[in-house]
Amino acid sequence: xxxxxxxxxxxxxxxxxxxxxxxxxxxxxxxxxxxxxxxxxxxxxxxxxxxxxxxxxxxxxxxxxxxxxxxxxxxxxxxxxxxxxxxxxxxxxxxxxxxxxxxxxxxxxxxxxxxxxxxxxxxxxxxxxxxxxxxxxxxxxxxxxxxxxxxxxxxxxxxxxxxxxxxxxxxxxxxxxxxxxxxxxxxxxxxxxxxxxxxxxxxxxxxxxxxxxxxxxxxxxxxxxxxxxxxxxxxxxxxxxxxxxxxxxxxxxxxxxxxxxxxxxxxxxxxxxxxxxxxxxxxxxxxxxxxxxxxxxxxxxxxxxxxxxxxxxxxxxxxxxxxxxxxxxxxxxxxxxxxxxxxxxxxxxxxxxxxxxxxxxxxxxxxxxxxxxxxxxxxxxxxxxxxxxxxxxxxxxxxxxxxxxxxxxxxxxxxxxxxxxxxxxxxxxxxxxxxxxxxxxxxxxxxxxxxxxxxxxxxxxxxxxxxxxxxxxxxxxxxxxxxxxx
Numbered sequence: 001x002x003x004x005x006x007x008x009x010x011x012x013x014x015x016x017x018x019x020x021x022x023x024x025x026x027x028x029x030x031x032x033x034x035x036x037x038x039x040x041x042x043x044x045x046x047x048x049x050x051x052x053x054x055x056x057x058x059x060x061x062x063x064x065x066x067x068x069x070x071x072x073x074x075x076x077x078x079x080x081x082x083x084x085x086x087x088x089x090x091x092x093x094x095x096x097x098x099x100x101x102x103x104x105x106x107x108x109x110x111x112x113x114x115x116x117x118x119x120x121x122x123x124x125x126x127x128x129x130x131x132x133x134x135x136x137x138x139x140x141x142x143x144x145x146x147x148x149x150x151x152x153x154x155x156x157x158x159x160x161x162x163x164x165x166x167x168x169x170x171x172x173x174x175x176x177x178x179x180x181x182x183x184x185x186x187x188x189x190x191x192x193x194x195x196x197x198x199x200x201x202x203x204x205x206x207x208x209x210x211x212x213x214x215x216x217x218x219x220x221x222x223x224x225x226x227x228x229x230x231x232x233x234x235x236x237x238x239x240x241x242x243x244x245x246x247x248x249x250x251x252x253x254x255x256x257x258x259x260x261x262x263x264x265x266x267x268x269x270x271x272x273x274x275x276x277x278x279x280x281x282x283x284x285x286x287x288x289x290x291x292x293x294x295x296x297x298x299x300x301x302x303x304x305x306x307x308x309x310x311x312x313x314x315x316x317x318x319x320x321x322x323x324x325x326x327x328x329x330x331x332x333x334x335x336x337x338x339x340x341x342x343x344x345x346x347x348x349x350x351x352x353x354x355x356x357x358x359x360x361x362x363x364x365x366x367x368x369x370x371x372x373x374x375x376x377x378x379x380x381x382x383x384x385x386x387x388x389x390x391x392x393x394x395x396x397x398x399x400x401x402x403x404x405x406x407x408x409x410x411x412x413x414x415x416x417x418x419x420x421x422x423x424x425x426x427x428x429x430x431x432x433x434x435x436x437x438x439x440x441x442x443x444x445x446x447x448x449x450x451x452x453x454x455x456x457x458x459x460x461x462x463x464x465x466x467x468x469x470x471x472x473x474x475x476x477x478x479x480x481x482x483x484x485x486x
Contacts, residue, residue: 014112014468016475018136022128027103027120032088033154035099036060039084043131043148050135059161064146066134075142075486077169079447080133082126082176083152083436087259087460090117092214092266094462111457113465121466122459123152126175129478141482145169149436152176153261153460155192155397159436164443171410171485172444173478174437174451178223178459180470181422183414184451186404186430187438188222188347188370190397191377192260193384195328196364197391199321204250204272208312209281211269213239213256215302218265218461221352221368222433225263226336230292230300232256232267233356237329239288239305240269244326246284247277250316251325253359260354260368261434262460267356272316282307315360325363329356331387332367337380340372340430347432349376351384370432372401402438402449404430410450410485417480422473452477 014020031039040062047054053065062084068075088098094116104115113119130146133139145167149158177184213236217229233256243249249271256267273281289305296303317325333351340346349371357364367384371377381395405411411428418426437449454470457463 015472016132018132019125019128019471019475022131023124024105026124026128027105030099030101031084031086031120032098033085033151036084036150040148040150043084046131047134052134055166057161057163057166059158059163060150061158061162062148063166064134064148066144066146068143069140072140072142072486076171077143077145078141078482078485079145079147079167079169079172080130081147081149081172081174081436081440082123082130083149083158084123084127085151085153086120086122086124087118087153087262089259089262089461091462108465110468111465112468114462116462118460118462119464119466121456121464122178123176125454125456125466125471125474129175129475132475133478133482139479139483142485143168144482152436156399156434156436156439159439160399162440162443164440167444170446170448172437172440172447172449173410173481174435174449175453175478176435177431177451177453178456180453180455180467180473182427182429182452183411183418184429184431184435185406185408185411186372187402187435187451188372188432189374189377189399189401189438190368190370190434191381191395192397193367193369193381194364194394194396195388195391196362198362199324200318201315201321201361202318203314204252204312204316205314206272206274207278208252208270208272208310209307210310211236211239211271211285211305211307212266213268213305214266215304216265216300217458217463218263219458220433220460221261221263221354222350222370223431223459225350225352225432226347228299229263230296230303231334231353232264233353234329234334235292236267236269237326240271241326241330242288243271243281243284244322247273247281249273249281251322251358252312252316254325255357257353257355259460260366261352262354263352264354265461270310270312272312313360325358328365328388329353332365332384333380338376343430346430348372349380350432351380370434372430372432374401399434400438400442402435402441408448408450410448413484414450414452414481417484418477421477421480
């Protein structure tokens with residue numbers, strides 16, 4: 001702990017100092033989705049200290065206004081936007097309460113990371129940079145509005161509830177992208193799918209074992225969906241099917257994943273096998289693990305598959321219920337469904353089997369379906385509905401994508417500023433993730449938008465880290481872009 005604390009102090013020596021100072025303040029304030037009041041209060045107090053106007057809307061979003069510099073009053077206003085919540089993920093053996101404990105930061109070479117938890121650089125660096133802009137009196141700019149949204153990670157509730165009439169700006173800079181040097185001009189829309197059903201159970205006797213699949217990388221269900229990482233829910237379902245083909249296995253319960261927008265890293269099942277099959281089951285698990293390591297070599301090298309004796313409730317799925325459960329998990333689309341035909345190396349449509357829970361006669365499956373093509377998104381939702389025929393099905397919280405505009409004024413300026421500052425061209429991209437731009441742009445017709453940020457790796461997982469020098473480049477670019485817009 002001492003080492004970690006000392007390393008945390010080192011961040012104050014990083015550049016730009018103002019951004020890192022604000023970020024370190026954020027790490028001390030618990031802010032998982034749905035629990036953002038403390039961070040909103042912190043920002044309001046900060047804005048008040050600068051004499052800036054604040055507006056909090058009914059959804060909990062906060063708007064802070066900063067007047068234009070002399071002579072810049074008639075320039076179109078810029079909205080600087082970031083979300084204040086973070087994803088609360090930790091390693092299973094890490095003791096950390098995201099509602100109480102500060103994030104422990106570690107400087108690891110050229111990266112800043114956390115101690116076995118998510119770091120909150122997504123979107124804490126964006127928030128910190130906006131705060132640094134608001135207090136910087138050396139920047140010459142037109143009217144500025146800082147928009148801090150809530151509950152982005154669990155459904156973009158803040159963006160959905162945003163009262164667009166409170167905003168006056170004509171341009172929005174979303175600071176929630178995660179690769180320095182890339183400018184995003186479009187994003188995928190998404191829809192939450194929930195399937196639930198009751199099933200018949202029967203008595204089961206024998207050896208009860210808890211099978212645990214762990215050690216997977218997980219990651220963002222949009223950005224990382226094309227990396228070939230294992231989905232713990234899908235893989236454990238495959239394991240159970242394979243076991244059941246050799247052993248008269250019965251399933252008592254299943255649990256995997258806990259966040260819709262994160263690729264599940266762990267899953268576990270309690271199974272019951274006849275006494276004489278216990279040794280055979282463990283041997284099969286060993287063979288399956290060996291096969292999985294070969295299958296995911298170079299991708300999931302830390303994959304682990306273990307079993308341990310547990311007590312049983314004495315009630316398991318009957319055979320028909322088990323076959324239905326496995327069929328649905330193995331046939332539900334998962335991972336990349338379609339790549340874009342017009343933009344190279346861009347995922348157009350995907351689905352993530354995010355959360356699966358089954359036990360005591362009830363099962364639930366939650367997925368997040370994404371697509372930049374709204375018609376294709378809805379068509380795949382219908383396919384999933386067919387696969388789960390007979391279950392209660394709902395497709396909710398749908399949100400629009402953000403259609404690219406390659407000729408936008410802010411994009412032209414950004415490309416010129418980036419080239420003049422760093423001597424190279426930025427990459428212009430579309431992201432397969434649910435940026436709030438799609439929703440906010442839908443509420444504010446004609447809003448010219450651009451998204452960018454520093455380099456952040458493995459967001460939504462305990463491996464999250466931000467590349468330190470890219471924060472400095474991101475800050476330099478942001479300041480010059482704000483100053484250059486006239």
